[in-house]
Amino acid sequence: MANTQILPVPSSARPARFKLPRYAWLLLAAIAAYSSASAMHWDDRARLWVSERFQSQGLRQGSIWLPEYRAVIDAKEFPGMEEDEASDLTYNPQTKTLFTVMGKNPFLVELTLEGDVLRQIPLVGWSNPEGVSYMEKGRLAITDERKHTLSIVQVDANTRELNFTAFPSYNLGSSKNQNKGFEGIAWDPRNRQLVLGEERPPALFTWKSDGSQLLKGDKQIRASDELDLRNLSALAVDPRTGHTVLLSADSHLLLELDQQGEQVSFMTLLGGFNGLKDTIPRAEGAALDEAGNLYMVSEPNLFYRFEKSR
Structure with missing residues (x-):
């Protein structure tokens, strides 16, 4: 058999390769960076960060002022609850303990202020409990x-x-996204109402109550253009100032609003900030006590405690 010789294809016959000029790659990178920053609301955070620098000492003292908080308990685990998904957190001033709700396998967990488990209470008949808030007199x-x-x-x-x-139940109605409904809930004792947070798109509602098991009327939307968050995971009302903190797992952020609904301060939940060694993986619950200590839980079973630096 004769040897077959394979001849090289002349360069002129090869298909031309399209090559983007350097400035085009830079433009694409800039667009991607801007899109990411916009989605994470980093532009809003930058503006708030700048405004924080000029706030008076009196305003700082009259608010929660999240930039001054530092983690003193960082990612402590609840043993044996790796598959249960901690979903929210609330503080009980009567017992000086915390309650967190597990969403995947429904039960309530009572914790010490150091994150130690005191007891587990099964939630029979609940499907996906996501929010919990202490009201008054054990409710x-x-x-x-x-x-x-x-x-x-x-x-x-x-x-x-x-x-x-065995307990009164109220219909919250449908959400724009049925899989991203009401996650956040907090008791506002000053205004005698529950504050409710819809996960996505983030929205706030209030529902009047006298603190008992009876609610008055129907929930009312609290219109706000200050909810610069990718999602809303949890709410807490500070008993000292009446300010509300909004937690966003997707934005890795805790945001403080005053009683008029205006942004006051924020805290990033990324590793290396506010005393955190690593980024909080998925923050799902936040609570404040009467001394101003801040507590958080994250999926799957992590506990955090923050204290204000003096």
Whole structure:
């Protein structure tokens, strides 16, 4: 058999390769960076950061002032709850303890202020509890994102189980995104109302109450153009100032609003900031006590405590 010789293809016959000029790559990179910054609301954070630098000492003292907080307990684990997904957190001033709700396998967990587990209370009949808030006299408000309900339960030292059908339940109505419904809930004692947070798009509502298991009227939307967050994971009302903090897992951010709904301060949840060794993976709950200490939980089973630097 004769040898077959393979001849090289002349360069003129090869298809031309398209090559973007350097300035085009720079432009694409700039567009990508701007899109990412816009999605994360970094431009809004930059403006707020600049305004924080010029705030008076009196305003700082009259607010929560999140930039001064530092982690003193960083990513402490709840043992044996790796698959349960901590979803929210609330502080009980009567018992000086915390309650967190587990969304994947529904139950309530009582914690010390150091993040140690005191007891677990099964939530029988709940489907996907995502929000919890202490109200008054042992009452806890719990939202179920899948059922679109708000229940007000009674918990005392002898409670070992809670049954959905045994307590008043209120229909929260449909959400724009049925899979991203009501996650945040907080009791506002000054205004005698519950504050509710819809996850995406972020929105705030209020529902009047006398602190008992009865709610008055229907929930009312609290219009705001200050919710510069990718999602809203949780809410807490500061008992000292009446200010509200809004937690966003997707934005890795905690945002403070005053009683008029204006942005006051913020805290990033990224590693290397505010005493955090690593980024909080998915922050889902926040609470404040009467001394101003800040607590957080993150999926899957992590606990954080922040204190204000003096």
